[in-house]
Amino acid sequence: MKQNGKPAARSSRRLYEIGKSRIQGSGVFATRRIRPGQKIIEYTGDIIPNDEADRRYDEENMERHHTFLFTLDDDRCIDGNVKTNDARLINHSCDPNCEAIIEGDHIWIYALKNIQPGTELAYDYKYERTGGKEREKFYICHCGSAKCRGSIMLPPKKRKKKKAAKKSAR
Numbered sequence: 705m706k707q708n709g710k711p712a713a714r715s716s717r718r719l720y721e722i723g724k725s726r727i728q729g730s731g732v733f734a735t736r737r738i739r740p741g742q743k744i745i746e747y748t749g750d751i752i753p754n755d756e757a758d759r760r761y762d763e764e765n766m767e768r769h770h771t772f773l774f775t776l777d778d779d780r781c782i783d784g785n786v787k788t789n790d791a792r793l794i795n796h797s798c799d800p801n802c803e804a805i806i807e808g809d810h811i812w813i814y815a816l817k818n819i820q821p822g823t824e825l826a827y828d829y830k831y832e833r834t835g836g837k838e839r840e841k842f843y844i845c846h847c848g849s850a851k852c853r854g855s856i857m858l859p860p861k862k863r864k865k866k867k868a869a870k871k872s873a874r
């Protein structure tokens with residue numbers, strides 16, 4: 705948009721800030737209106753093989769799941785637990801306003817919706833299901849949305865209905 709013949713100066717203020725979350729611990733909040741499709745922040749950190757991730761985070765002995773790992777592909781993930789990576793503090797929601805997109809060895813967080821200032825940013829972590837029902841407690845979700853599935857893990861895959869038995873020939 706032009707004002708007085710000059711292009712309007714774009715605000716250099718950051719799109720987000722860190723604050724206390726109602727979901728869990730710290731979170732990331734919009735400071736300005738963010739539009740659908742807008743690129744917000746990169747999820748950075750150390751690119752490590754999965755066995756190194758297992759060494760860094762002893763999930764078996766955690767009371768509840770808490771890591772900063774983001775799967776890149778079958779063999780590698782990004783350990784985002786570095787201070788410069790503000791995206792590590794974005795929480796999960798079952799009704800997210802953001803999405804994480806893998807672009808080569810980079811992970812970017814984009815807005816899915818119009819996000820008003822003060823709103824917490826969240827994307828769906830889409831954790832693969834591990835273990836049975838008892839494992840759900842470990843991944844309990846506190847996103848508070850009406851669509852909450854109760855767990856940060858993906859919902860169980862629906863079983864395909866068996867085709868109705870064919871009528872036997874007379």
Ligand SMILES: C[S@@+](CC[C@H](N)C(=O)[O-])C[C@H]1O[C@@H](n2cnc3c(N)ncnc32)[C@H](O)[C@@H]1O
Binds near residue numbers: 772792793
């Ligand atoms: C990458 S951290 C996100 C930042 C976190 N709030 C913090 O202060 O460290 C990921 C962890 O945050 C917690 N978390 C994120 N979203 C959550 C949710 N919807 N419900 C419960 N815990 C959540 C889980 O412990 C998860 O492993």
Ligand SMILES: [Zn+2]
Binds near residue numbers: 798799849852853854
């Ligand atoms: Zn939820």
